[in-house]
Amino acid sequence: MLDLGFVRDHLPLVEEKLRQRGMGPDGALEDFHAIDAERRAAITKSETLKAQRNKATEEIAKLKKDKQDATALINQTKELREKISEAEKLAEEADARLRNILTGIPNLPDDSVPVGKSEADNAEVRRWGAPPQFDFTPKPHWELGEELGVLDLARAAKLTGARFAVYWDMGAKLERALMNFMLDLHTREHDYTEVLPPFMVNADSMYGTGQLPKFEADLFKVPHGDKNLYLIPTAEVPVTNLYRDETLDGARLPISLAAYTPCFRSEAGSYGKDVRGIIRQHQFQKVELVKFTKPEQSWEEHEKLTRNAEAVLQKLGLHYRTVALCTADLGFSAAKTYDIEVWLPGQGLFREISSCSNFTDFQARRANIRYRPESGKKTELVHTLNGSGLAIGRTWVAIVENYQQADGSVLIPEALWPYTGSDRITAKKF
Numbered sequence: 165m166l167d168l169g170f171v172r173d174h175l176p177l178v179e180e181k182l183r184q185r186g187m188g189p190d191g192a193l194e195d196f197h198a199i200d201a202e203r204r205a206a207i208t209k210s211e212t213l214k215a216q217r218n219k220a221t222e223e224i225a226k227l228k229k230d231k232q233d234a235t236a237l238i239n240q241t242k243e244l245r246e247k248i249s250e251a252e253k254l255a256e257e258a259d260a261r262l263r264n265i266l267t268g269i270p271n272l273p274d275d276s277v278p279v280g281k282s283e284a285d286n287a288e289v290r291r292w293g294a295p296p297q298f299d300f301t302p303k304p305h306w307e308l309g310e311e312l313g314v315l316d317l318a319r320a321a322k323l324t325g326a327r328f329a330v331y332w333d334m335g336a337k338l339e340r341a342l343m344n345f346m347l348d349l350h351t352r353e354h355d356y357t358e359v360l361p362p363f364m365v366n367a368d369s370m371y372g373t374g375q376l377p378k379f380e381a382d383l384f385k386v387p388h389g390d391k392n393l394y395l396i397p398t399a400e401v402p403v404t405n406l407y408r409d410e411t412l413d414g415a416r417l418p419i420s421l422a423a424y425t426p427c428f429r430s431e432a433g434s435y436g437k438d439v440r441g442i443i444r445q446h447q448f449q450k451v452e453l454v455k456f457t458k459p460e461q462s463w464e465e466h467e468k469l470t471r472n473a474e475a476v477l478q479k480l481g482l483h484y485r486t487v488a489l490c491t492a493d494l495g496f497s498a499a500k501t502y503d504i505e506v507w508l509p510g511q512g513l514f515r516e517i518s519s520c521s522n523f524t525d526f527q528a529r530r531a532n533i534r535y536r537p538e539s540g541k542k543t544e545l546v547h548t549l550n551g552s553g554l555a556i557g558r559t560w561v562a563i564v565e566n567y568q569q570a571d572g573s574v575l576i577p578e579a580l581w582p583y584t585g586s587d588r589i590t591a592k593k594f
Contacts, residue, residue, distance in 0.1 A: 165266050165530045168259075172200060181272040184279050184491035196265055203258035210251035217244040267371075268378060271526040273491045274500045280490025286503070291485035292478060295507050300570050304510035305561045306441035308568055309335065313592045315442070326439075327431065327446045329557075334589040338563065338576070339449065341583035342556045343424050346451040346476055350553055354472045356422035356453060361402035363425055364393040369405040372531030374497035381432040384446075395428035399452035400550045407456065408531040412546065414538050418457040418465050422553065425450065442557050443515065449556040455549040458535065459525070462547035466522040470502045473518045473553045480577045482562050483507040485514055499524045502551075506558065510565035517558045520551030564589075 171178050171193075179193065220241050227234040273279075278287045309315025314335025320328040331339055350356040364386060370376040375383060375397065384395040396402055403423050412419070427450050438444035453472060457465045470486065477484045489501040498521040505514035525545040528534070534543040567575040574589040581587055 165526060166269055166272070167529065168262060168266060171196070171266065171269075178269075178272065181491075182269070184273055185270060185494065186281060186492040187270075193265065193269065196262065199258050199261050199265070203255050203262065206251045206255035206258060210248055210255060213244050213248045213251060217241050217248065220244065267530075270494070270496045271499050271523060273494055274522070274524075276488075277494065277500050278488055278490045281492050283490070283493045285490040286487045286493055287490070289486045289488055289502065291483075292474065293481065293483035295483050295509060296566050298509065298568075298570075302509040302565060302568055304441060305508075305564045308510070308564050308572075308574065309441075311572060311591060312574065312589055313594055314338075314589060316594075317442075325446075327444065329442050329445060332594045333592055334584070334586065335560075337584050337586075338560055338580070338589070339556055341580045342559050343449060343451060344583050345580055346553055346556070347422060347424055349476060349479065350422040350451070350453060350472060354420070354475070356420045356472075359403060359406070359421050359423050361396075361399060361406070361423055361425065363396055363402075363428075365396055365402050365405065366391065366393060369401055369408070370394050372405045372408050373401050373527050374530065375401065378496060382430050384428045384430055396425060397429045398427050398550075398552075399423040399425040399450065400454060403452065403454040404527060404533075404548055404550065405531055407533045407546075410533060411543050412456065412533070412535040414458065414535045417535060417546065418455050418461055420469075421454045423452050423454070425452070442561060445557065451553050451556065453520075453551050453553040456533065456535075456546045457549065458537075459544070459547050462522050462524065462549060466500065466502075466520065466549050469549055469551050470504070470520040473504055473520055473551050476554050476559070477504070477506060477517070477562075479579045480559070480563065482559075482566055484517070489519075495519070495521060497521070497523045497526050499526065504554075506562045508562060508565050510568070515558065515561075517562065518552040518554050521549065523548045523550075 220237050224234045224237045224241070227237065278285060280286065306315065306317070314332050316330040316332060320330045347358055351358050367376055370383065383397060386393045386395060403421050427448055429446060431444055431446060453469055455465050455469055474484065474486065484504055484506045487503050487505060489503055494501055501519050501521040503516045504518040504520070506517045508515050524547050527548045528545040533546050533548070535546050536543050563577060564574050567577065569575060572591060576584050576587050576589065
């Protein structure tokens with residue numbers, strides 16, 4: 165959430181940044197001007213009435229000292245107190261309405277973010293490796309998975325419905341191998357601390373990272389007593405909220421955490437999109453990287469986190485590119501995002517496999533996560549960052565499509581051999 169005072173004092177800047185996101189400020193800042201004017205008028209009225217009350221109180225004291233009748237002024241101060249209370253209530257209500265408006269306003273794009281109108285305006289930053297060359301026509305993962313007997317979408321549909329998957333044998337082992345490989349890489353080489361959070365969270369946690377109230381339709385809700393819990397759409401939610409309503413020791417920052425979790429998304433509004441295979445699922449697995457930093461550290465740490473995610477693809481020998489999202493393609497809470505896109509030869513395109521974002525103090529303000537500087541100055545909001553390191557299912561897809569062989573088998577990257585106990589996936593039926 166944006167700071168109310170900042171929005172009030174920098175409305176032209178906020179409106180311009182929202183335009184860069186492709187949003188009409190009149191919609192995002194609905195009634196902000198009018199409500200703020202009401203609030204200011206109520207505060208002014210309250211202060212004027214308080215001045216009148218103070219003056220009357222002084223006059224009452226003089227009259228009593230001179231043993232004169234002060235009844236009329238005493239009655240007047242009672243009326244003033246009631247009017248002051250009414251004005252203060254109006255100011256408080258207007259303030260609450262302004263804060264409610266702020267919950268629907270996205271973070272402001274950093275000045276380094278390319279300005280654009282759609283994902284076509286995203287800017288490629290770098291690319292690594294080269295696409296594999298085949299002397300046959302490469303197949304998409306959904307065909308390979310079925311032919312090898314390692315990916316079963318039909319039985320998953322029977323068990324649950326569309327957009328779920330069953331993995332068999334080496335398909336399941338590859339998924340588990342990727343989880344362990346990613347966690348080991350980030351904790352052993354990149355100095356992240358592993359954490360295993362709950363897979364369901366309360367509404368406060370969803371609010372803290374910006375999923376609620378705006379994106380409730382994208383969530384799976386679970387009734388629990390007189391309240392609702394939510395299946396997490398990403399480990400970003402529980403891991404970021406670990407420090408909700410806490411003040412961290414500045415000497416501990418940056419804090420870098422890595423978490424494996426399943427993720428659950430209703431994919432509202434995406435029907436008919438990516439219906440083949442396992443690119444867009446209701447349930448998928450991910451290793452997430454989350455950082456808590458001081459404001460002056462966050463941009464350097466954002467670059468570092470992105471490189472940490474890229475390292476997974478490099479060690480697996482997978483061709484990818486990294487792009488800076490333009491203003492119109494940014495997520496709700498992000499000030500800047502790099503998407504890492506892996507090459508999928510079976511589909512002939514790059515596909516996003518990680519989004520690495522700096523949220524600045526946007527989430528920290530919602531979740532009230534602060535730190536105490538070593539200098540002893542007053543507490544400040546931390547900056548939060550996160551990125552997939554990586555989406556496991558999409559990494560599975562990339563391996564199957566990039567390492568497919570003419571005989572229908574799939575080679576396993578050498579970095580995963582200790583985790584799979586095999587160097588190849590061959591056909592089996594179950």
